[in-house]
Amino acid sequence: xxxxxxxxxxxxxxxxxKREAPDGLWYQxxxxxxxxxxxxxxxxxxxxxHCNHHEKIGSDAYFAILFDNNQFTELxxxxxxxxxxxxxxxxxxPERVRTTIAKSGLKDAVRTAYGKMDELDVTIACMDxxxxxxxxxxxxxxxxxxxxxxxxxxxxxxLMISKSGGxxxxxxxxxxxxxxxxxxxxALLSEAKVPYISLLTDPTTGGVxxxxxxxxxxxxxxxxxxxxxxxPRVIRETIGKNLPEGFQSAEFVLEHGFLDFIxxxxxxxxxxxxxxxxxx
Numbered sequence: 390x391x392x393x394x395x396x397x398x399x400x401x402x403x404x405x406x407k408r409e410a411p412d413g414l415w416y417q418x419x420x421x422x423x424x425x426x427x428x429x430x431x432x433x434x435x436x437x438x439h440c441n442h443h444e445k446i447g448s449d450a451y452f453a454i455l456f457d458n459n460q461f462t463e464l465x466x467x468x469x470x471x472x473x474x475x476x477x478x479x480x481x482x483p484e485r486v487r488t489t490i491a492k493s494g495l496k497d498a499v500r501t502a503y504g505k506m507d508e509l510d511v512t513i514a515c516m517d518x519x520x521x522x523x524x525x526x527x528x529x530x531x532x533x534x535x536x537x538x539x540x541x542x543x544x545x546x547x548l549m550i551s552k553s554g555g556x557x558x559x560x561x562x563x564x565x566x567x568x569x570x571x572x573x574x575x576a577l578l579s580e581a582k583v584p585y586i587s588l589l590t591d592p593t594t595g596g597v598x599x600x601x602x603x604x605x606x607x608x609x610x611x612x613x614x615x616x617x618x619x620x621p622r623v624i625r626e627t628i629g630k631n632l633p634e635g636f637q638s639a640e641f642v643l644e645h646g647f648l649d650f651i652x653x654x655x656x657x658x659x660x661x662x663x664x665x666x667x668x669x
Contacts, residue, residue, distance in 0.1 A: 413427055414426070414427055415427060416430040418437040418439060418440060418442050419442065419444075420437065420440050420442035421437060421439050421440040421442065423437070423439045423440070425437070425438050425439070430444070433655065434454055434654040434655045434657070435450060435654065436653070436654055436655060441612065441653070442613070443590075443591065443611050443612055443613060443614075443654055445518060445552070445590075445591060447495075447515075447517040447518070447519060448495075448499075448500040448515035448516070448517050448550075451513075451515045451550055452500075452502060452513070452515065454654070454657060454658060455506050455511075455513060455548075455657070455658050455661070456502070456504040456505065456506060456513075457504065457505040457506060457507065457508065460504055460505070461502040461503065461504030461513075462502060462503055462504060463500060463501070463502045464501040464502060464503065464512075464532070464535060464536055464539060465501060465531075465532050465535055466496065466500075467496060468496060468497065468528050468531065468532055469486065469490070469496050469497060469528065470482075470486050470497060470526055470527065470528050470560070471527070473527070473560065473563050474559070474560065474561055474563070476559040476560070476561075478559070482559045485521070485559070486521075489520055489521055493517070493519045493520050495517050495519065495520045496528075497520055497526070497528040497529060497532070498516055498517055498518075498520040498521060498522075498523045498524055498525070498526070498528075498529050498553070498557075499514055499515065499516045499517065499528075499529045499532050499533060500514070500515055500517065500532075501513070501514045501515075501532050501533065501535070501536035501539075503536075503539060503543070503545065506658060506661065506662055506665075507658060507659070507662035509546070509662060509665055509666070510543065510545040510546075511545055511546050511547075511548060511665070512536055512537075512539050512540045512543070512545050512546070512547050512548070513536075513547075513548045513549075513550065514532065514533050514536045514547070514548070514549050514550065515550040516529070516550060516551055516552045516553050516597075517552070518552045518553070518554075518592075521557060521559075522553070522554035523552050523553035523554055523597075524553060524554055524555065524556065524557035524558075524564075525553055525555065525556050525557055525564055525567055525568075525595075525596055525597050526556075526557035526559070526560045526563070526564050526567070527560055527563045527564065527566075527567060529557075529567060530564075530566070530567025530568075530570050530571055531567075531570075533549070533567075533571050533574070533601065534570055534571055534574045537571070537574040537575065537577070537578055538574070540578060540583055540585075541577060541578060541581055541583060544581070544583055545583070546583065546584040546585070546586065546665050546668070547578060547583065547584070547585045547586070548585075548586050548587075548588065548661065549585070549586070549587045549588065549601055549602070549605070550588045550590060551587065551588065551589050551590065551593045551597050551598075551601070551602040552590045552591065552592065552593060553592070553593060553594065553595065553597040553602075554592065554594055554595060555594050555595015555596050555597060555598075556568075556595055556596035556597075564596070565596060567596075567600075568596050568599060568600035568601075569600075571600055571601040572600050572601060572604060575601060575604050579606070584606055584607075584665060584668045585604070585605050585606050586605050586606065586607045586609065586661065586664065586665075587601065587602055587603065587604065587605030587607070587608045587609070588609055588610065588611070588652075588657075589602055589603075589608065589609070589610040589611075589614055589616050589639070589648070590610070590611050590614050591611065591613065591614040591615050592614065592615035592616070593610075593614065593615070593616050593617075594615065594616070594617055594618065594619070594620065595618060595619075598616065598617060598618050599618055603647070607649045607650075607664065608647065608648050608649055609648060609649055609650055609651065609652050610639035610642070610643070610648050610651050610652075611639065611651070611652065611653075611654055611657075612639060612640070612651055612653060613638060613639060613640070614638070614639040615637055615638065616637055616638070616639055616642045616647075616648075617637040617642075621636055621637055639651050
């Protein structure tokens with residue numbers, strides 16, 4: 390029996406001639422549900438061509454968008470987490486880290502690198518949510534601190550791209566210490582008058598929001614990003630009241646004075662380069 394028949398057109402396609410569409414060829418927007426070609430989605434900086442929904446992306450995509458010709462030098466690429474607390478929940482922490490490394494291809498929840506952005510020298514730290522929810526552990530804090538040291542040494546602007554569920558519970562106090570460490574490093578950056586731009590993406594929550602994510606000389610965000618400390622459900626249950634519409638969205642946070650501006654990802658490189666040129 391033929392797989393596809395249209396007698397009036399003289400079309401009869403045998404089943405053995407059927408061809409499946411390759412996986413990953415099409416992208417369906419989770420917001421408007423419309424479909425577009427994956428290549429078109431990528432060329433549009435991973436934003437929907439129909440509704441401008443900003444898909445969550447990781448460091449690979451951000452580095453490709455921001456660094457000229459995707460050329461950069463990565464810092465501390467092989468740093469991985471230890472197990473200071475011998476933590477076990479559903480599995481031992483070292484096993485969880487090994488599994489996540491194998492699955493994500495990442496060493497931890499942040500990557501740091503330096504290179505050129507629109508011919509300007511810049512140091513970038515970018516978080517990856519796919520590594521244990523972008524949680525901030527000792528490696529995240531240390532890599533960010535070292536990236537800030539590199540900015541200080543070379544006097545290059547520092548860009549932090551945050552995407553995190555907060556502190557990593559498997560490292561408990563060691564994780565919380567990173568809030569103070571990174572904040573102290575940023576104070577040194579400020580004293581040296583080296584620009585620091587913080588980009589908050591979806592989601593930026595917990596200890597990350599309570600430390601380096603909100604300490605930028607300029608705090609900016611992508612449209613629709615969830616930004617806050619505790620999640621909306623926790624806050625609602627704590628105060629026993631319904632929250633305003635759009636609570637903790639980037640637009641709500643901007644309206645209440647906690648952001649400087651919101652930038653569309655398609656314009657991100659141009660806007661950042663223009664800002665840094667003005668600061669120079």
